[in-house]
Amino acid sequence: xxxxxxxxxxxxxxxxxxxxxxxxxxxxxxxxxxxxxxxxxxxxxxxxxxxxxxxxxxxxxxxxxxxxxxxxxxxxxxxxxxxxxxxxxxxxxxxxxxxxxxxxxxxxxxxxxxxxxxxxxxxxxxxxxxxxxxxxxxxxxxxxxxxxxxxxxxxxxxxxxxxxxxxxxxxxxxxxxxxxxxxxxxxxxxxxxxxxxxxxxxxxxxxxxxxxxxxxxxxxxxxxxxxxxxxxxxxxxxxxxxxxxxxxxxxxxxxxxxxxxxxxxxxxxxxxxxxxxxxxxxxxxxxxxxxxx
Numbered sequence: 001x002x003x004x005x006x007x008x009x010x011x012x013x014x015x016x017x018x019x020x021x022x023x024x025x026x027x028x029x030x031x032x033x034x035x036x037x038x039x040x041x042x043x044x045x046x047x048x049x050x051x052x053x054x055x056x057x058x059x060x061x062x063x064x065x066x067x068x069x070x071x072x073x074x075x076x077x078x079x080x081x082x083x084x085x086x087x088x089x090x091x092x093x094x095x096x097x098x099x100x101x102x103x104x105x106x107x108x109x110x111x112x113x114x115x116x117x118x119x120x121x122x123x124x125x126x127x128x129x130x131x132x133x134x135x136x137x138x139x140x141x142x143x144x145x146x147x148x149x150x151x152x153x154x155x156x157x158x159x160x161x162x163x164x165x166x167x168x169x170x171x172x173x174x175x176x177x178x179x180x181x182x183x184x185x186x187x188x189x190x191x192x193x194x195x196x197x198x199x200x201x202x203x204x205x206x207x208x209x210x211x212x213x214x215x216x217x218x219x220x221x222x223x224x225x226x227x228x229x230x231x232x233x234x235x236x237x238x239x240x241x242x243x244x245x246x247x248x249x250x251x252x253x254x255x256x257x258x259x260x261x262x263x264x265x266x267x268x269x270x271x272x273x274x275x276x277x278x279x280x281x282x283x284x285x286x287x288x289x290x291x292x293x
Contacts, residue, residue: 006042006045006187008023008025008041008045008048008049009023010022010023010068011023011024013091013094015064015087015090015091015094016064016083016086016087016090018064018069018070018072018076018077019069019070020061020062020063020064020069020070020087020091021041021061021062021067021068021069022041022059022060022061022062022091023041023048023058023059023060023061024057024058024059025048025049025051025052025057025058025059026051026052026053026055026056026057026058027052027055027057028052028054028055028056028057029055029056029057029099029101029102029125029289029292029293030056030057030059030095030097030099030101030102031047031051031056031057031058031059031101031102031103031104031289032059032060032092032101032102032103032104032113033047033048033058033059033060033104033105033109034060034061034088034103034104034105034106034109034110034112034113035060035062035063035066035067035106035107035108035109036106036107036108036109036110036132036204037066037107037108037200037201037204037205038066038166038167038170038188038192038198038201038204039066039106039107039188039272040062040063040066040067040068040188040191041060041061041062041067041068042067042187042188042190043106043188043272043274043275044058044060044104044106044274045187046274046278046281046282047104047274047282047285048060050282050286051286051289054286054289054290056102056289059095059101061088061091062191063084063087063112063200064077064087064200065077065079065199065200065201065203066191066200066201067191068191071196071197071199071200072199073196073199074199074203079199079200079203079204079207080207080215080216081108081111081112081115081207081215081216081219081220082215082216082219084108084112085111085112085115085116085219088112088113088116089116089119089120092116092120092123097123100122100123100124100125101123101124101125102124102125102126102127102128102289102292103117103124103126103127103128104127104128104130104285105127105128105129105130105132106129106130106131106132106273106274107130107131107132107246107271108132108204109132110129110132110133110134111132111133111134111216111219111220111223114127114129114132114134114223114227114230115219115222115223117230118222118223118226118227118229118230119226121229121230121232121233124233125233125234125292126233126234126235126236126288126289126292127230127233127234127235127236128235128236128237128238128285128288128289129235129236129237129238129254129261130237130238130239130273130274130281131238131239131240131243131246131271131273132246132254133246133250133253133254134220134223134224134227134254134257135220135221135223135224135227135253135254135257136209136217136220136221136224137208137209137210138249138250138253140249141247141249141250141253143208143210143245144244144245146169146173147205147208147245150165150166150202150205151205151206151208153206156202156205156206157202160198160201160202160205161195161198161199161201161202162195164189164192164198166198166201166202166205167188167189167192167198167201168189170188170271170272171184171185171188171189173244173270173271174243174270174271174272174275175242175269175270175271175272175275175276176240176242176266176268176269176270176276177268177270177276180272180275181275184272184275188272224257227257227258228257230258231257231258231259231260231261234262234288234291234292235258235260235261235262236261236262236264236284236285236288237251237254237255237258237261237262237263237264238264238266238273238274238277238281238284238285239251239263239264239265239266239273240266240269240270240271240272240273240276240277241265241266241267241268241269242267242268242269242270242271243270243271243273244270244271245271246271251263251265262288264280264281264284266280266281
């Protein structure tokens with residue numbers, strides 16, 4: 001992996017025969033951060049480096065195939081949403097926590113982290129959602145053509161794995177600014193420096209469910225059915241309004257499922273909302289989590 005300025009140490013644990021890397025900083029009430037695609041624990045660095053100052057234990061695993069975790073091929077790992085949820089469940093068991101945790105999710109981290117939370121309501125306290133979803137694709141939302149192209153078996157394989165088009169495109173379109181800063185660009189791209197290291201990036205895109213026959217669809221149906229139970233927990237939402245995928249349509253559906261959530265909109269921020277608006281999001285998250293004591 002390309003050398004970057006990410007000082008937080010990485011620990012490892014075996015999950016289902018594969019090495020999962022994770023950040024574990026500080027002591028106190030655990031705050032579990034679950035990333036999406038094509039990011040990794042690096043995306044949460046502004047929270048991971050500050051929450052320990054408030055007496056929290058900041059934890060962020062890298063999904064198998066992502067970040068500093070092992071990167072198995074298609075034949076060695078299923079790369080499905082259901083497996084990601086199972087991996088996270090095993091990871092939380094490894095942590096052997098003796099108190100409920102707070103949960104922070106972004107992108108695919110929403111379906112993964114919230115699916116775990118929905119089945120373990122007594123083990124989760126406060127929830128923070130950053131530009132994500134927790135239900136099947138709404139009828140009034142279409143997948144952008146860029147994602148449709150990346151989903152194609154042959155074309156997508158060339159674009160995503162050989163030319164790294166998905167990760168590069170996410171940098172170009174994921175910010176409300178013309179381009180993310182150099183530190184963010186280097187860090188977000190670092191783990192995906194060869195076609196062999198981009199298998200999971202492509203698999204995540206192909207796992208986006210567009211209909212009931214897709215493997216991820218029943219997982220999202222189950223999650224949507226459980227969202228009213230999650231709405232009994234304190235939920236804070238941070239939303240970059242310039243996100244071309246998780247746009248205002250997705251936000252409206254999310255709020256309909258979680259009507260008691262406190263929603264913060266950032267008109268000039270994109271999908272990488274924590275990159276664009278960390279100066280406002282981090283203090284709000286710290287206040288929100290601290291209020292749970």
